[in-house]
Amino acid sequence: MKRIQYHEYGGPDVMRLEEFQPARPGKGDVLVRVKAAAVNPMDIGIRRGRLKMVTGRTFPRALGHDFAGIVEEVGDGVTQVRPGDEVIGAAGLKAAGAFAEMVLVEEKSVVRKPKNLSWDEAAALPTPAITAYLALTKKGRLKAGQSVFVAGALGAVGRSAVQLAMMMGASVGGSCRATAVQEAHDLGLSPIVEFDFDASRYARRFDVILDTSGQLPLTSAKTMVKRGGHIVDIQPAPAKFVRAALPGPYEVLVANPDRADVEQMVRAAEQGVLRIPIACVVPLDSAIPALAEFERRTGPKGGKLIITPEPARSVGLRSAARSDPPIAPRAPEQRPRFPGVERGQTDRGPVPQRSVATVQLRRQQRERARTPPPTPGGLDAASGAHASSSARPTTMPSGPRTYASRKMSS
Numbered sequence: 001m002k003r004i005q006y007h008e009y010g011g012p013d014v015m016r017l018e019e020f021q022p023a024r025p026g027k028g029d030v031l032v033r034v035k036a037a038a039v040n041p042m043d044i045g046i047r048r049g050r051l052k053m054v055t056g057r058t059f060p061r062a063l064g065h066d067f068a069g070i071v072e073e074v075g076d077g078v079t080q081v082r083p084g085d086e087v088i089g090a091a092g093l094k095a096a097g098a099f100a101e102m103v104l105v106e107e108k109s110v111v112r113k114p115k116n117l118s119w120d121e122a123a124a125l126p127t128p129a130i131t132a133y134l135a136l137t138k139k140g141r142l143k144a145g146q147s148v149f150v151a152g153a154l155g156a157v158g159r160s161a162v163q164l165a166m167m168m169g170a171s172v173g174g175s176c177r178a179t180a181v182q183e184a185h186d187l188g189l190s191p192i193v194e195f196d197f198d199a200s201r202y203a204r205r206f207d208v209i210l211d212t213s214g215q216l217p218l219t220s221a222k223t224m225v226k227r228g229g230h231i232v233d234i235q236p237a238p239a240k241f242v243r244a245a246l247p248g249p250y251e252v253l254v255a256n257p258d259r260a261d262v263e264q265m266v267r268a269a270e271q272g273v274l275r276i277p278i279a280c281v282v283p284l285d286s287a288i289p290a291l292a293e294f295e296r297r298t299g300p301k302g303g304k305l306i307i308t309p310e311p312a313r314s315v316g317l318r319s320a321a322r323s324d325p326p327i328a329p330r331a332p333e334q335r336p337r338f339p340g341v342e343r344g345q346t347d348r349g350p351v352p353q354r355s356v357a358t359v360q361l362r363r364q365q366r367e368r369a370r371t372p373p374p375t376p377g378g379l380d381a382a383s384g385a386h387a388s389s390s391a392r393p394t395t396m397p398s399g400p401r402t403y404a405s406r407k408m409s410s
């Protein structure tokens, strides 16, 4: 069996694809044959040693948390899944090991995969979706009818938060890069602003401010939040916990979900209202360079980097065969609702429809109208990152020029 592991904390050069012997599942453990694993920023942070107080100094250490796969073997006392079941899961923070052919996890870390999700879509969900859900519900205490602002609305956590907040009956605005305004618009966001927007235009507009990037100035968040509202930061740091302990709207989240939270996520995905787009799928054999590019942020934007232990040729073949339609935003009355979400006070008024990004949006619409449609099988069709949330793209394109073209095409 192969997996990506490292023998010391450090940069991309410490990663190795090596043989390993998966342990037999102990009491309460589940051994899963990985079909797809998704890369998260925390995988990089952990490998760099940022959590070594928790993850320790025993090497080699495995990499990767979120995965989808098939249960191979279960240990004593496992009741929720059995061999052959298709599951979604997240490996423990310390054990990790999803960038592999096999991963060993606790039973509480896996749930059944809905049939309507592809392996890649399923693997993309666990950490971002659960973080978004906990940020909105446990820290943001979001209620139906309230308004949410998501800073970094098109990242994996941000996009999950947008979709879940809409599902909870909230109105959602957010920030994104100028080149991604059309995509934010398609997702149903309003208002849409760029990262360096003027917060004073949205004073006291939002019940919940969720900063997924750690880049939203606290003064801006405080300007925008309503009295009694919540500002949720998901970039924990010791000083932030001190600040969060003080009276006021500021909260810090460290996602630590229970099984019920995970089940909620899966239900939302099953109902078709929660998807994280896939930017790129790479085979395990060539995942290390892709991870390095992800880390330098020169990799594809607008979706997840997925690693699959399946051979490269089958990735390409399946990609060409897939034709699932993209997830389109639904009208509020058509959105499935989470059970038990309380109704909150309605917003004081409609959120401003015009935003600092409106000019850019119009310009992009004009440019799109002039651009000929992409050729089937060409770069745009293959990327699927912005055009479709579920098309399985081909293997990692090479070189920064490809990414620039991909970005221009978004």
Ligand SMILES: NC(=O)c1ccc[n+]([C@@H]2O[C@H](COP(=O)([O-])OP(=O)(O)OC[C@H]3O[C@@H](n4cnc5c(N)ncnc54)[C@H](OP(=O)(O)O)[C@@H]3O)[C@@H](O)[C@H]2O)c1
Residues within 6 Å of the ligand: 040, 041, 042, 127, 128, 131, 151, 152, 153, 154, 155, 156, 157, 158, 175, 176, 177, 195, 212, 213, 215, 216, 233, 234, 235, 236, 253, 254, 255, 256, 301, 302
């Ligand atoms: N506390 C927890 O338990 C927890 C759990 C999961 C994740 N996290 C953290 O949450 C963060 C987001 O994770 P993710 O998976 O969503 O990452 P991601 O997919 O890379 O998304 C990050 C988003 O932030 C955007 N961004 C960049 N600069 C920004 C700025 N100045 N203002 C606003 N947004 C900006 C990016 O836009 P571009 O793509 O256009 O650059 C991107 O959309 C990571 O740092 C991760 O470690 C915390």
